Amino acid sequence: MGVGKKGEELAKELFQANYNCAQSTLAGILSAKGREYKDRIRLAGAFGAGIAQQGLTCGAVTGGLMAFGLLVPLGEDMGAWKKQVADLSKEYIREFKDRFGALDCSKLAGCDMSDAAVRKTFHDSGGRDRICTPMVMAGTEIALEILRRRR
Known part of the structure; x- marks a missing residue:
């Protein structure tokens, strides 16, 4: 299996089981790093469809950022911890944006995800599978690759 493959597969499986994008990405990353995710993904419950279904920051992005906060060991120096999490997060955001624009x-998604009717049409037309699933998988892959490079 390639870097993050197990994580990507779990992220896809959870997303297809109707977990949101942030939950699925967070779970995929944590699982691939050997961490428990079942309780922790509740933290991401409000981040689907662009933060509370408002079409804002993609849940694959917010889920990845949450994972960094959980995976970076919290030491005595809060400033150093915050810098490390911020550095990982900036790299993740840059790579995600470079890949998806x-x-x-x-x-x-190419539509107003804050509008419930538009969101339903997006889902019913297969947009979630066609557009969001690849982003959830890529978000998981990007985070795991960044963590691998930083070892």
Whole structure:
């Protein structure tokens, strides 16, 4: 299996089981790093469809950022911890945006995800599978690759 393959597969499986994008990405990353995820993904419950279904920052992005906060060991020096999490997060955001061209859910989906009717049409037309699933998998892959490079 390639770097993060197990994580990507779990992220896809959870997303297809109707977990949101942030939960799925967070779970995939944590699982691939040998961490428990079942309780922790509740933290990401409000981050689907661009933060509370508002079409804002993509849940694959926010889920990845949450993972960094959970995976970086919290030491005595809070400033050093915050810098390390911020550095990982900036790299993740840059790579995700380079790959997909945007960070906002509505831009990535090509429709107003804050509108419930539009969101339903997006889901019913297969947009979630066609557009979001690859981003959830890529978000997981990007985070795991960054963590691997930083070892």
